[in-house]
Amino acid sequence: MTEMQIAQPEMATEAEAAPAQRGANIVTIFAALILTALALIFGLGLRHQQQTQPTEGLAPLFTLQTLDGQEIALESLRGKVVVINFWASWCGPCRDEAAELEAVWQQYKDKDVVFLGIAYTDTERNAQAYLKEFGITYPNGLDYKTKISAQYRITGVPETFIVDRTGHISEFVMVPLKRAQLSAMIERALAKGM
Template sequence: MEDTGESIEKFLSDSPPTKQKLGLGSIVLLIGLVLFMTVIGWAYVDGSATQPTSGPALDFTLRTFDGESFRLSDHRGKVVVINFWASWCVPCRDEAPILQSVWERYRERGVILVGVTYLDSESASLDFIQEFGITYFNGPDIGTIISEEYRITGVPETFVVDQNGDVVEAIIAPITAGQLDRILERLLEP
């Protein structure tokens, strides 16, 4: 019988040292897993963000259908009502006359109204504007950039920005008669 020390030594000398290597499939799987976890983490962080209901309004620039440039920050000192809408949106049709009426009654008091069309064609938007006689600023949200910044979940949605540039109301439903009047009167009080 051999000495245990000798048999271990013989075993170690007979077996060349081996290194564990990852195969290509394992590497691809590992990279895929890391990317998947990164995407899930990003979606969680992004999905947990909410619409602005207070604090500084996110600035944006909109090219209106009239070819003008509307920049939110240029209207600091005035109350700004931002309305996201689309011609295919049934509740938007109900609120369009209300918004036009608000614009006509409050524009001389320092209120600005801007419509941001969401996922709509230019021709359909222009037909809608003409049908309802809308005269306030309106323009397309090309690439849904503004909608994504304001984290809208659908249309219509309306945000009211005070004279200091802060969001003071987020209305995630169609505007009703008198609803904006109450908000605007409160903001316009001396």
């Protein structure tokens, strides 16, 4: 019996294959970079388009159980400007704005302006420690089961809503606030009147 021999194609030497492989790697990396850039551009545009927080109309109603045991219903604050700030003790940007919020609260607390802090996905112990660390004196409470956050459809913290005297959202910000910026927002809401 004779053995049948199958001709094997000649394999390229390593030296011949290396430039082709390198070229393929460069094309793959370049394609990945382009796809990443397109995904980033598309994602940023989509985030802007899909902003879900209410930015006008009546503010969603809620009752906040404060950490000192009070119950504050947003509806009971009609006739006042209300600053609603969603925050968390673990949030770096929230920590950046904490002293700013307290300073503006001290400036406006006797001028028909109410601040409500809502601790998002936080424990009572951590929230209390945060309030103590920054000397925050305006009413704050936990957002149990994130019910209030869901009503306002927040996407992260900090997020701040300004509610005018008629109960309508007049402004919304999803970045840490500075004193001058927050004061200007409050002044605009106060100027609207009833």
